[in-house]
Amino acid sequence: MKSHLKFLPEHTMQLRLLTAALLLSSTALYAQTVEVSKAWVRATVPGQQATGAFMHITSRNGGKLVGVSSPAAGVMEVHQMKMEGDVMKMRAAPVLDLPAGQTVQLKPGGYHVMMMDLKQPMEKGSHVPLTLHLQDAKGLDSTLELSVPVRTLAPSATASPADAQSGHGAHKH
Secondary structure, eight states, rough: HHHHHHHHHHHHHHHHHHHHHHHHHHHHHTTTEEEEEEEEEEEEOOOOOOOEEEEEEEESSEEEEEEEEOOOOOEEEEEEEEEEEEEEEEEEEEEEOBBBBEEEEETTSSSEEEEESSSSSTTTTTTTEEEEEEEEEOOEEEEEEEEEEEEEEOTTTTTHHHHHHOOOOOOOO
């Protein structure tokens, strides 16, 4: 009986490790169904403490953007801008729905990522690490790591293929 008791904790540990590995791989699979294109961060001027990040997000199977983080900013929030009467209003959006197969545009004057309490100026030509925090329809969380170029203007429709692809991320397990 002693040998059986010694085997049980080892078996339990192996089962826990296998379960953790399966959860991580399913999370990575969800992140791979989310594509990001036309990502960019607006360049700042000296002393500016906030800027915006913009991108197109397409989720093949649907889900939600539940947060964004970056070591470049102390506070990151998804915001929505919209006209209410004659006044443009901006509000934090704690969750952004990503309908299956539809591209959600984060752009100036609409949904966008606010980067506040910047740790350094956002200089044109540099890149900023961003992490998208995603959730699939079943509630499984995943992250998508991006390296986003800093620009003064949005990528144009006539941008080169390399420009159009900038911002695509590597998936974090």
